[in-house]
Structures are given as C-alpha cells and as structure tokens.
Amino acid sequence: MALVAEELAELARLPDSALPLERMAALISAEHQGKVRAEDISDAFNQLAEEFLGTHPNPADPATLTRFIHEVAGFRGNTDDYYDPANSYIDRVLSSKRGIPISLALVHLCLAERIGLEAWGINFPGHVLVGYQGLDQAYVDPFSGRYLSLSDCKTLFKQNLGPRQAFSDHYLRAASPRAFLLRLVENLKQVHWRLRDWSVVERCLIQQSTLTPEVRDWLLQRGIVREMRGDLAAASQFYQEVIETATEATLKETAIKRLTAMGASKSTLH
Structure with a gap:
C-alpha cells in the first residue's frame, strides 16, 4: 500500500499533459483495495483492444468503438446499485462490466488510446461525458452508450442543476487528466461519506491532496x-x-x- 501511495504521489508531480490517466486510476483503486495490480488492469484493456481490432477495420471510428464497448463487450451503467463503491474502481468495472459515468468514460478513454482514436473526458455537471475527435457537436453518454446532441446536453444540464441555471459551452470542455482523476476520487469519497466509512473518506482526501496539494x-x-x-x-x-x-x-x-x-x-x- 505504501509503495502504491508513493508511486501515485510521484506521478502526480508530473505536468497535467504527462499524467498517465489509466495507471493513476489503477493506483487509486489499488490503494483502496490492496490486491489490485495496475499491470492486470492494463492487460485487461489490451485484451479488449485486441478483440476490437480483430473484428473491426482500422482506422476505427467513434461509433464503432462505442457500439463495441456497450453492445459487444457489454459495458453499461449500474442502474441496480448506482452507489455501490465498486462502480468507481476500474478493476471491478472491468470485471463486472457495470459502472457509473466516470468509470465507464475511463473505459472509453483507455480503449480509444489503444486503437488510435482521440478522446477526452468531460466533467459535465452531474454526469461525465466523453468527447471524440470527429464527432461534431455530439457527445457520448458512457452510462447508456447513447449519443447526445448539444440540445440533449442542455436538457441534461437543466435536469441536473435546475431550470434556472444558465448553460455555457465551457461545461463541455475537455477535462484535464488531473481534473478527471479528482472527480473519480470525489465520487468514491461521496459514496463512503454516505456510508460514514470515515477511514476510506480520509484515504480519498489524502489522494485528492496528492493530486492537488x-x-x-x-x-x-x-x-x-x-x-x-x-x-x-x-x-x-x-x-x-x-x-x-x-x-x-x-x-x-x-x-x-x-x-x-x-x-x-x-x-x-x-
């Protein structure tokens, strides 16, 4: 556990553009759960990417990858137990193929990188989205696998924040890797705060301090x-x-x- 925390702290000192999102998400999971190896998570993503490339022509496109993730591989939002802490741990999401928007967005980002697509996370209020190069004014809802138009995003914004809140395009900007990881940990922290599991909450806070001291x-x-x-x-x-x-x-x-x-x-x- 100490070695995991040390590596996370070392990586967190890198500039935003150099942060290895996948490995840091794996380290966050490992620090909370113990017997989790970042290498196993990388292997699982490699296997999914190989499966995709073995059945789809290259170059790939966002629609094909999205369909593969949600229809072939079977990833989807955990509507049965949304607040299960396992939904925030990337190793558990890879195993169960159930998650919440941010962990499923991570699946998109890690696979997109492997097959040569440019993708980014969007810290949209109340619901993380995924943007892809080549999708004009359209965004992927990683929880459902649906595409959202700009109009859909405005509707979702009003649903999440209320009708009086003013929408701005800056809500659809790409999140930096650091901001994405902070939100991943924040979700985990909020779940355990609900459970009054203070030791895990404090570990989350230490991780957030590591990312933004x-x-x-x-x-x-x-x-x-x-x-x-x-x-x-x-x-x-x-x-x-x-x-x-x-x-x-x-x-x-x-x-x-x-x-x-x-x-x-x-x-x-x-």
Whole structure:
C-alpha cells in the first residue's frame, strides 16, 4: 500500500499533459483495495483492444468503438446499485462490466488510446461525458452508450442543476487528466461519506491532496472527518493549518467556527 501511495504521489508531480490517466486510476483503486495490480488492469484493456481490432477495420471510428464497448463487450451503467463503491474502481468495472459515468468514460478513454482514436473526458455537471475527435457537436453518454446532441446536453444540464441555471459551452470542455482523476476520487469519497466509512473518506482526501496539494479544502475536510471520528486533537491540527495557510476567507471562517465549537463542546464535558 505504501509503495502504491508513493508511486501515485510521484506521478502526480508530473505536468497535467504527462499524467498517465489509466495507471493513476489503477493506483487509486489499488490503494483502496490492496490486491489490485495496475499491470492486470492494463492487460485487461489490451485484451479488449485486441478483440476490437480483430473484428473491426482500422482506422476505427467513434461509433464503432462505442457500439463495441456497450453492445459487444457489454459495458453499461449500474442502474441496480448506482452507489455501490465498486462502480468507481476500474478493476471491478472491468470485471463486472457495470459502472457509473466516470468509470465507464475511463473505459472509453483507455480503449480509444489503444486503437488510435482521440478522446477526452468531460466533467459535465452531474454526469461525465466523453468527447471524440470527429464527432461534431455530439457527445457520448458512457452510462447508456447513447449519443447526445448539444440540445440533449442542455436538457441534461437543466435536469441536473435546475431550470434556472444558465448553460455555457465551457461545461463541455475537455477535462484535464488531473481534473478527471479528482472527480473519480470525489465520487468514491461521496459514496463512503454516505456510508460514514470515515477511514476510506480520509484515504480519498489524502489522494485528492496528492493530486492537488495546494487545495486547502482537503485539509478542512480531513479535520471534519477526524472530528466525526472523535479524534479532536488531530481535527484541531487540521483546522489550525487551514487557518494559517488558506487564502480563501470562507475556508478560514469555517475552520475557526469548527475549532471554536469543538472547544466549547470539550468545555462542557465533566
């Protein structure tokens, strides 16, 4: 586990354009589950790519690959248990062929790279999408395998954020590998927060800090997690660090309020 964390930290120091998305997603899964090898995940993708290339002419096109992923290989959204943590682990998704939008988007990206297609993830609000070079004003919904027009995306946006929210084309921009990985970990963190599985939540926060060490919000959240676990001394240290290093006023204010409330709570104990 320590070696996995060290490799993830080493890779995270690379510039965005050089981040190996597949390997880092595999390392994220391995750090949470233990007996997961990034090489096995790579082998599974290689096998899928070989199967595709063995039955489809080269050069391939986005429509053919999308059809292969969803109709031939059988990947689809896990509508039965959307909040199952396994939906966020790429090794489990490759095994079960069930996932959530971001993990299924990763399947698209990893296979597209192997067969010579240019594809990118899109951190669309509430639902990750996939863009492909050659698809004009159309995007792939990796959860269903459907194509979405710009009009469809605007409708999905309103469904996710409400009718009063204004749509902008920037919501359809390509996500950097770092932003994509952050969202992958965020989904996993939110699932375990629901389950109040604080040890996993904190591991997710450490991974997010590894990806973006300059973000002080991760420290604030680690303080909250420690507070929830009853480790008030550690919580206090995290809050103090936020107060001393954060540039965002709202983060400082929240840390001060929680630290003050925590002190008041301690003073009532006899």
